[in-house]
Amino acid sequence: MSYRRRGGRRGGRLSRIPLVGGLLVSLALGPAACTGSERGTTTITVASVDFTRDMQRLVHDFQRAQPHVRVKFEFLPESVLRNRIPQDIANEVGRYDVVSIGPWEAPIWASRGWLTRLDALASQEDDQEDDYDVKDFIPVVREALSYRNGLYAVPYYGESSFLVYRKDLLAKAGLTMPERPTWQQVAKLAAKLHDPQHGTAGICLRGGPVWLDLLPLNTVILTFGGRWFDENWNPQLTSPETKRAVRFYVDLVRSSGESRAFEAGPAQCQATMEQGKAAMLYDTTSFAGRLEDPKTSTVAGKLGYAPAPVMRTDNSGWLWTWALAIPVTSKHPKAAWDFASWATSKRYLKLYGEKLGWVGVPPGSRLSTYRLPPYKKAAKAFLQPTLNALNSVNLTRPGLHKQPWTGTSYVGIPEYAGLGGRVAKEISAAIAGGQSVDEALEKAQLFANDVVEGGGYKD
Numbered sequence: 001m002s003y004r005r006r007g008g009r010r011g012g013r014l015s016r017i018p019l020v021g022g023l024l025v026s027l028a029l030g031p032a033a034c035t036g037s038e039r040g041t042t043t044i045t046v047a048s049v050d051f052t053r054d055m056q057r058l059v060h061d062f063q064r065a066q067p068h069v070r071v072k073f074e075f076l077p078e079s080v081l082r083n084r085i086p087q088d089i090a091n092e093v094g095r096y097d098v099v100s101i102g103p104w105e106a107p108i109w110a111s112r113g114w115l116t117r118l119d120a121l122a123s124q125e126d127d128q129e130d131d132y133d134v135k136d137f138i139p140v141v142r143e144a145l146s147y148r149n150g151l152y153a154v155p156y157y158g159e160s161s162f163l164v165y166r167k168d169l170l171a172k173a174g175l176t177m178p179e180r181p182t183w184q185q186v187a188k189l190a191a192k193l194h195d196p197q198h199g200t201a202g203i204c205l206r207g208g209p210v211w212l213d214l215l216p217l218n219t220v221i222l223t224f225g226g227r228w229f230d231e232n233w234n235p236q237l238t239s240p241e242t243k244r245a246v247r248f249y250v251d252l253v254r255s256s257g258e259s260r261a262f263e264a265g266p267a268q269c270q271a272t273m274e275q276g277k278a279a280m281l282y283d284t285t286s287f288a289g290r291l292e293d294p295k296t297s298t299v300a301g302k303l304g305y306a307p308a309p310v311m312r313t314d315n316s317g318w319l320w321t322w323a324l325a326i327p328v329t330s331k332h333p334k335a336a337w338d339f340a341s342w343a344t345s346k347r348y349l350k351l352y353g354e355k356l357g358w359v360g361v362p363p364g365s366r367l368s369t370y371r372l373p374p375y376k377k378a379a380k381a382f383l384q385p386t387l388n389a390l391n392s393v394n395l396t397r398p399g400l401h402k403q404p405w406t407g408t409s410y411v412g413i414p415e416y417a418g419l420g421g422r423v424a425k426e427i428s429a430a431i432a433g434g435q436s437v438d439e440a441l442e443k444a445q446l447f448a449n450d451v452v453e454g455g456g457y458k459d
Helices: 012-029 054-065 078-090 105-111 119-126 139-144 167-172 183-193 211-223 240-256 266-274 285-291 333-343 346-356 367-371 373-378 383-391 416-431 437-455
Strands: 042-048 069-075 098-101 154-159 161-166 280-284 303-307 320-325
Touching: 042 078, 042 320, 042 333, 054 069, 054 333, 054 346, 069 333, 078 098, 078 105, 098 105, 098 333, 105 320, 119 333, 139 154, 139 383, 154 285, 154 333, 161 167, 161 183, 161 211, 161 285, 161 383, 167 183, 167 303, 183 240, 183 280, 211 240, 211 280, 211 416, 240 416, 240 437, 266 280, 266 285, 280 285, 285 383, 303 383, 320 333, 333 346, 346 367, 346 373, 367 373, 416 437
Parallel strands: 042 069, 042 098
Antiparallel strands: 098 320, 154 320, 161 280, 161 303
16 A cells, blocks of 8 residues: 555545446446447547656557547646646546556545556456567566556556766766765765856756656665655655755755756756756656757767766666556546556557657666667667666655655655645745755744644544
């Protein structure tokens, strides 16, 4: 279970959702799934994030095989997606048939009865010629999308984190990247490589005011021995270890980071590295395909990849995936699964490589992708570092301490998106110089207290 709540309650219409879920799973598995509107042309609506937009470019392949199914896409910003989909499911509107979710949502929504369990559907697919093969999904990614041994979403792509660095700039400066760098070593390298007069930052790190911008910082907190909560849900955002980690991160980005780091999110950091404006980048492994594509990157072929830097732990990468799930409120669950299984299949990944380029194939979902000769050639620079990062993730204990939830650089509770956003704004303000780290963390501690006291997490 992704979160543990004591004494909390769920109200309103959500209590009816599990019954609806059971009914729709039966429909998806049984002959009735082909009755009604699905005898003719069925239109399904897919709500997803921009990162998966290439599904639309390739959907003609799906519709050749499924001419009776039409696909309507809604690509939404993450914040909009996370607000709109829960409202749609909880109110039983049924607007969406396939939705993009991550490992934060999957177990929480599954525990509420909002998602269709996919194991039986995937097993049926394995019996077909396509050989869908759920076991081919990278194990830690599959685990992150599961709840009580049931699979509730299938991955479009998966990611961990690593350190990307300019081999040419290090060589020019007479510097060497350690095989397994520590954060102290990274800070020293960043200081030597920082060259604002020539438009080159020593390192690019996220510092923006939204909760996803906390992913890199949260791994730093964990490897320094800090955490958000202890095993009894006592907030730990003002603990000595957490303070030390956040001070280190803020000092590093202020002294050797990119300009206006307090606004930087993943897109800005990716662009900064692509444009050759940073000597190092600590961020998602999924950036590598674009960074190594000469069509989009000025530094393609000049990059090296090292594991996520550590302090007191052996590893410190995060785990995220954008995956496709079927809400129990879907009006067309059979057609929804036909689409979701196509977009996460071995066939799709090969089609992507052949039509859109092998270097950009969605990474981190299937083991078999990493055995395809064209992909191995195109992704040579980052293939093994990506697999190493994913294989090193510990979902249940990513830091030094036990935690009462499953997950790496987020807290597996429903309130985390709101809490993380409030904390990110305070950290971002500290990066901007508007307050001290201690002031930011004192506020963060109060926010976290409000969550555990108001959410029934403590006796």
